[in-house]
Amino acid sequence: MATPMKPSSFFARSALALAVATSAVPIVLAPMQAHAQSQQQDFNIQAGALGDALNRFGQQAGILLSYPASLTDGRRSPGLQGQYGVDEGLARLLSGTGLQAVRQANGGYALALVEALSLEATQISSRALSGRAVTEGTGSYTATGGSNTATRLGLTPRETPQSITVVTRQHMDDFGLNGLDDVMRHTPGITVVPYDSERTTYYSRGFTIDSFQYDGIPTTRDTRYSSGDTLSDSAIYDHIEVLKGASGLMTGMGDPGGTINLIRKKPTREFHGHITAGAGSWDNYRTEVDLGGSLTESGNIRGRAVVAYQDKHSYLDHYERKTKVYYGVLELDLSPDTLLTLGANYMNSSPKGSSWGGTPLFDSNGNFNDTSRSFNTGAKWSSWEQYSRSVFATLEHNFAGGWAAKINLTNQVNGYDAPLAAAAGGQPNPATGLGAILSLGKFDGEIKQNAIDAYVKGPFSLMGREHEVVIGATASRREWKTKDYYPAYDSAVEDFYNWNGDIAKPDWGPAYLTEEVTRELGGYITGRFNLRDDLKLILGSRVADYRGENTTETGIWVPYAGVVYDLNKIFSLYASYTSIFKPQTRMDEQGKTLEPLDGDSYEVGIKGEFFDGRLNGSLAYFEVTQDNYAILSGSRTPGGSSAYTAVQGVKTKGYEAELSGELLPGWQAQMGYTHKTARRNGVKVATWEPEDQFSLYTTYRLPARLSPVTVGGGARWQGKSWNTLTNPVRGTREELTQGAFWLLDLMARYQISENLSASLNVNNLLDKKYYYNSEINSYTWGEPRSVSISSRWDF
Incomplete structure (x- = not known):
């Protein structure tokens, strides 16, 4: 796939302000050499982000090119192919961008807005908010x-x-x-x-x-x-x-x-778009269309629309899923200082052959119940259809003195229609296949959430220094309604190991209705205090009320404190503290909801910002202490689900290291390592999540004549994970362990032409067989090796 289009700039500035910035903040893209501006030379620069195109032009032409990074943000270049002089080449490279190259006294070039271009003056500076x-x-x-x-x-x-x-x-x-x-x-x-x-x-x-x-x-x-x-x-x-x-x-x-x-895409100023189409293992087909641009001549109204459709079969027997996605967003410049954003999105997932719970963990002998990775416990008609609809609006306004206000409103509806049946219970006999139990139920529900968030933000002076403050309030209402059906049905599975999901649908019988309403109301204030040029203190506080079906808490105070100290222009030390409060939905053996999870979280570390922010790194140490931590009790609630016990004094410690960005020109990478342990009274808990994890994903665009080719790969490693469970056959507590393993991925992309590219992706290259185990007596196999190809047309 080709490099995607780039949305419009964050910061709108007038032509005068940009011209001043151009002379004040030069960025050197190539060594200055004595090239005659009229000398013809070959250029091979693909269409794409303007900043990237100018970088390549500067390198190929050997000129000094200066401009503020914000000037090219959100602009694309049509590229440049063929023989040109520097002046003509720059003019063609900047065609349609609203910018022009201005020769400087030192022989280099600077960028400036075309005088006739008035659109930039109407762009909303409140996006910086x-x-x-x-x-x-x-x-x-x-x-x-x-x-x-x-x-x-x-x-x-x-x-x-x-x-x-x-x-x-x-x-x-x-x-x-x-x-x-x-x-x-x-x-x-x-x-x-x-x-x-x-x-x-x-x-x-x-x-x-x-x-x-x-x-x-x-x-x-x-x-x-x-x-x-x-x-x-x-x-x-x-x-x-x-x-x-x-x-x-x-x-x-x-x-x-x-x-x-999840940060949604926003409209672009210029018209851009792309179409992708792909196919992969197990009849996995996907298409996507993405269009955006100005809807008026002045550009004060901009829009974007995204449509995606996927028809995906699976390595699981008799399973498939169709997914539809629609998204639209509008930005309206109500004035030079006011921006209104309106948007909506819709997603629908329609599967067939859905499983419900994993594969039974133990057989009738108390041994690991080993099945093929393609084994699907779900019935052929079993389905867990899910949908999500949301509409949102944001109004932003900039005031004098650097102050700004923003109000966000959102309405989100998530729903499900799930008639389910799966051979997910019991302990099957390896010889006869008897002993497995059918899990059966139908669930039809919807969750409606309305939320509003409003805040003001701006600078203030104190003790001769300028600081920042944010003052805001939030309110939300969440309503959940569901109808659950549990029919009378022969739950015995005749032959688990020859199960193919071919059973009749039941008469679902009466529905059990559940309604829950949750309300939250909160106010918050956060200040960033500029104690010194190299020392910043962040203090914040939130006071909230929470009202749920089984929990009501008022006057909840959540403090926040953080400090950042710049060692130099690259490295910073930091530390932070905040408290934890989270109501729970899990129940104990009497059917009573557990008390809210609460505790404290601490973190210290060092961060680095290299190559003007193109590469970021961090190293962190963290500690979390908790009370009312939920662990399985080994019993059932009155409703038949797994019961939990709230325990006190769980402490989690660990460290993380991460590096992301451009290591060298054309070489992008994201890598990280995490280690954590959670203990209570010296005994480890939460061990089904591995204590150690490592990941690395990287791509490299080949140089010179091979520049149309990008290659890359990834590696994920996780250490041993285990769960201590009661073996239902032997009645003993046993450890179920998944050993450490690696997963390797590959990718390659070829830029066929200026607009067309083709990509290849391979996941789980070595076809590693591994499984996931959670807190319950079931497991799920990881996905085998898969291959996909796709093409993308940018316009």
Whole structure:
């Protein structure tokens, strides 16, 4: 796939301001040499991001080219092929960008806006308010802009006193990461555990991640019922941020493991688009269309639309899934200082042959119940259809003195229709196949979430220095309604090992109705104090009320403190602290909901920003202490589900190292290593997530005449993981262990022409056989080797 298009610039500036910046902040792209401007030479520069094209032009022409990075942000170049002089070549390279090259007295060139271009003056400077990093079109594996996931201050990764991992648009495109599960598998320090064909859980630092943000607006996933959260298609996202550690300051009821923030694509100023089509192993077919640009001559209204469709069969017997995705967004410049954004998206996942729970872990002899990887416990008609619909609006306004305000509104509806049957229980006899039990049920429900987030942000002076503050408030309402059916049915499976899912649908009988309403209301304030030029202190606090069906908490106080000290222009030391509060849905043996999870999270580390932000690195040490930590009790609730016990004094310790971005020109990489242990009274807990993980994904664009070729690969390693379970046959506590293993991936892309590219991806190259085990007596095989090819047309 070719380098994707790049959205419009964050910062709108007037022509005068840009001209001043041009002379003030030069960026040297190539050594200055004595070339005559009229001398003809060969150029071979593909269409793409303007910054990349100018970089290659400067190298090939041997000239000095100076401009501020913000001037090229969001612009694309048509490329340059053939023999040209420097002046003519630059003119063609800048064609349609609204920029022109101006020769300087020293023989070099600077960029400036074309005087007739008035569009740039109408671009909304309030986009700087969001602090949102844009990765599309940069070709990079790191983000250089700001993030609001942790503090709303729009800080860069180096300025943020917590670990943040960003999976960029280029990374997703290079490795064909079409779904959120794929992205999380590539995220350092994240473990993806599938429960069955439709449900997955993400773990970070030993804890599940149930906190999601969409463009910074928090939502909560209910792990009891899957309704589209983890099946999110990545086609509509510019990048995905993962904040490691507690996130209560912004999300309220935060997870101690982390928060996932999905940053949607935004409209581009110039008209751009692409079409992709691909096919892969097990009849996996996918198409995608992405269009964006100005809808008015002045460019004050911009739009973008994304449509994706996937028809995916599987290595699992009699299983397939169809996915449809639609996304549209509009940006309207209401005034030079006011920006209105309106958008909507829809996703539908329609599977057949869905499993429900994994494969029974033990056979009737109490041994590991080994099956083929293609074995599907689901009935042929079993299905867990999931859909997600959301509409959102954002209004941003810049005031005098650097102050700005922003209000976000979102409505999200997640639903499911799940008639399910799976041979997922019991202990089958290896000789006869008897002993397995059919899990059967039908679930029809919907979760509606409405949220509003509003804040003001700006500078203030204190003791002769300028500081920053954010003051905001959030409110949300979450309503869940479900109808559950549990029919009378012969649950015995005649021959488990010859099971093919061919059974009749039951008469579902009466429905059991459940309704839950959860409300949250909170206010927050965060300040970034400029104690010295090299020392920043961040203090924040959130006060929240939480009202659920079984839990009501008022006046919850979530403090936050962080400090960042710049050792030099490259390295910074940091430390942070925040508290944890998270209501739980798990129940004990009496059917009582466990008390909220609470505790404290600490983190210290060092971060580095190399090559003007093109490469970022970090090393962190963290500690999390918790009370009311849920562990399996070995019994059942009155409703028949697994019961849990809340224990006190669980402590998790570990460290993480990460490096992402451009190592050398044309060489992108993202790598990370994580180690963690969780103990209670000296005994390890949460051991089904591996204590040690390593990942490396990298691509390299070949030089010179081989430049149309990009090659890359990836490696994931995880150490031993295990779970101590009660063997239902022997009645003894036993350890079930998955040994350490490697997974290797490969990719290659060839730029056939200026607009057309073709890609090849191979996952699990060595066809490693491995499985996932969670807290329950079942397991799921990992996906075997798969191959996919795709083509992309950019226009």
